[in-house]
Amino acid sequence: MRAVVLDAPGPPEALTIRDVPVPEPKPGWVLIKVKAFGLNRSELHTRLGLADGVVFPRVLGIEAAGIVAAAPGGEFTEGQQVMAMMGGMGRTFDGGYAEYTQVPSNQVIAFESDLEWSTLGAIPEMLQTANGSLTIGLDAQPGQSILIRGGTSSIGMATAVLAKQRDLTVFSTTRNPDKAERLKAIGVDHVLIDDGKVAAQVRAILPDGVDNALELIGTPTLPDTLASVCVHGVVCFTGMLSNEWIVKDFYPIAYLPRGVRLAAYGGDATDLPP
16 A cells, blocks of 8 residues: 655655555454545644654554444444544554554544545544534633634634534634635634734723633744633633744743633544534
């Protein structure tokens, strides 16, 4: 089979397409014929050598969508549509950048859909991260408000849609005014042009601040995002689009606004919506 293999950390040119053996089916695992897979920023971190526990050479890819080629344990039937994600895919074992991938059965989700595979391949990690951030990271409740920092990212847009389904008032940011209509089209209530001072814009609408905030940009915008939230509100740190994820000289008492809670979400396949 063909696979995208990374022999050692490096630039994009370090990724090579070559023939490798199809994984041998084994009990407790599911061999998936990959139809499509999404690209994720965490795979960039793996390629750069920033992810823990990776042994090279490695086939990257933390998610995949396809059909069951073999399930020796009988958990799934051959030809069944499935998705898989996380749990070490593309890090501790070979992932989705291949014609076949083998994944532990408890990480495989069966589904039925007539959507194009190119669409299905983009869903698993995006939907799981958006839903998990809302429900696990934030525990956002109907009637509350949420700020999505990084609103035109795939996770940001998915979160906005899910938040509206949960009857939340959605504030969402973009640095590009041309993308404002795109956010309005998916139901965002308040589109904010990110000039680095979003907290002031939020409090001009809600003087006490929003109940929840999802940080998808990273540590450069985190202080301003924290300042956007009300007392007893929660900020969930999920994304690092800025590629900056460390707070230097972190002193919680000075860094965190009074009564504001900071959480983080790392993701798990069980956090997909029902």
